Amino acid sequence: MNNSNKMCALLSNVTTYDNLKPLTDNRPISTLPFDCKYRMIDFPLSSLANANVKDILLTFNEGETQSVYDHIGSGKEWGLSSLGSHFFVYIMQDFLRKKEQGLPFYETQLEFLKKSRAPYTVLIGSKILANVDLQAVLKVHQASGNKVTAVYKKASSDSLNPYDSVLRFDEETGKPLAILHKDLEDPQPTGNLLLNTFICDTDFLSDFIRERHANGDEEFASVNRHIRNHLSKLDGVGVYEYTGYASNIIDIKTYFEANLEMLEPKNFTSLLYGAKPIYTKIKNEVPTFFAETSDVNGSQFGSGCVVKGKVTGSLISRGVNLEENTDIERSLIFAGSTVKAGAQIKNAILDKNVVIEPGVKIIGKPDSEPLVIAKGSRITEDIIAG
Incomplete structure (x- = not known):
């Protein structure tokens, strides 16, 4: 990949849901097991690996990193142990402590973006199961000339949850009009589920982060969440429709059903064995x-x-x-x-x-x-x- 197409990534893993306990008592959502041998974090890491993204800043909550390190190790399964690759772990509570002390709390993210020397940055999370082709998203992003491209999936209204971010956009221009939580009384038969995955111009993202700090816009430690909340207010924003399998994990029921859906060959193949493979930690064990x-x-x-x-x-x-x-x-x-x-x-x-x-x-x-x-x-x- 030439430098003009280079991407780095901010991978956020700070979302918590009480409705996932006790499964998340001792692990973050990102290391929840899935489909017998995978973990939730395998999916964004594999999307990044398949797009040749070598510089990744991972954000976690304090006290939740042991299972992450046990699973990721050196990162070799996702190409992160090779020459020229770098991944860093950032603790969200460090951000909060810096904010309380009046210190520059986004300096770690800004320094990472500067050192990556990547024209584009992927913002992605671990709680939505999907196998997004980020190179395809990048091509659409470059062709559009937009500063931000948001990835969404059309979903039936019945499948959307109250916590989901639903995207409304102008069908002709693709410009986002609003981001809202699912309204259970919404009569529309379908909604555009925002997959919390974006590609941004890195220069724009750096300026956006500095602006949030300058304006005292300190509500969220997650840059992904800042972009999501400001999406309809920004100029130069476009959308990309993801058509593969996706599931938003917010409670025990959605997690359970997403696993059981892997027993359907169509879902299993779409998520795990499409054109872009999903990688996980390799264990050399005897067959069952x-x-x-x-x-x-x-x-x-x-x-x-x-x-x-x-x-x-x-x-x-x-x-x-x-x-x-x-x-x-x-x-x-x-x-x-x-x-x-x-x-x-x-x-x-x-x-x-x-x-x-x-x-x-x-x-x-x-x-x-x-x-x-x-x-x-x-x-x-x-x-x-x-």
């Missing part, structure tokens, strides 16, 4: 073993599992042990968990290293969000949703 007693239908498995029971419509992560006469239905079981003989798991999520004792039933209601068993729990008695 299916005993003669196993009965598996419409499910997916990570490596290193031992399966001796029945599994239907479920996703089973790496290193899970399912003993004889177990019955797993419409559930997610995270890495290292054990379900002992005769136990039943239905409409539930078992976090990492959970042990379900023999004969225990974990049964959630099929028409509501699943039961969640917290990481490291040992369950000895039935838990059945009322």
